[in-house]
Amino acid sequence: MIAGPYSQAEYGPASGFDMNELSDLLQPGAVVADLPVANKKGLFQQLGAIAERVLEVEGKLVIERLSERERLGSTGFGGGVAIPHGKIEGLTSVKAAFVRLEKPIDFQAIDDMPVDLVFMLLSPPDAGAEHLKALAQVSRRLRDRPFVAKLRGAVTTDALYALFASTETRDAA
Numbered sequence: 030m031i032a033g034p035y036s037q038a039e040y041g042p043a044s045g046f047d048m049n050e051l052s053d054l055l056q057p058g059a060v061v062a063d064l065p066v067a068n069k070k071g072l073f074q075q076l077g078a079i080a081e082r083v084l085e086v087e088g089k090l091v092i093e094r095l096s097e098r099e100r101l102g103s104t105g106f107g108g109g110v111a112i113p114h115g116k117i118e119g120l121t122s123v124k125a126a127f128v129r130l131e132k133p134i135d136f137q138a139i140d141d142m143p144v145d146l147v148f149m150l151l152s153p154p155d156a157g158a159e160h161l162k163a164l165a166q167v168s169r170r171l172r173d174r175p176f177v178a179k180l181r182g183a184v185t186t187d188a189l190y191a192l193f194a195s196t197e198t199r200d201a202a
Contacts, residue, residue, distance in 0.1 A: 052190075052194040055126070055127060055193055056083055057186075059124075059125065060186055060190040061126075061127075061186055061189075062128075062186040062189050063129060063130070065131040066130060067134070069099070073113070074092060076147070077089065077095075079126045080126060080149075084151065086117055086120065086151060090117055095115050105137060106138065106171075111138065111147050112148050112149075112167055113149050114150040116154045117154075118154055120151060122159075124150075125148060126148075127146075127193070128147045129147075129180060129181070129183070146171065146180055
């Protein structure tokens with residue numbers, strides 16, 4: 030169980046949020062293996078490009094919202110993982126992208142470790158509870174060390190995408 034704002038007690042099955050929807054947030058084109066970026070700014074630019082191309086969200090707006098949120102404090106939560114997120118006008122549901130970086134970058138994470146796994150969440154401005162539940166779900170999945178090791182070992186983008194779907198199928202059984 031995870032303590033703090035992403036705890037099972039707050040966002041478990043009793044909350045009405047289906048814990049098997051992570052792959053529903055991710056489209057295959059929004060998952061990228063070995064993305065080459067030099068720093069956080071470059072990462073946000075690439076995430077903006079992915080959002081524009083695949084999620085049909087204005088890339089510049091994504092970069093602005095992710096940067097605004099990051100100024101409040103790093104979304105790097107440790108273990109080489111970050112969950113940058115923001116609220117975007119015009120969205121009707123939570124959308125996501127996942128990238129594994131070619132080389133880890135400094136993210137000013139809570140444990141000062143560089144980040145190589147990045148799960149971006151974008152939500153409508155009025156999706157308070159839905160946004161927090163999605164953050165909790167992603168946080169739980171990315172704190173699972175065996176799952177994170179599989180993400181780091183996946184050879185292709187397709188293999189990365191399949192890991193999210195296959196883990197949920199196993200958990201649902």
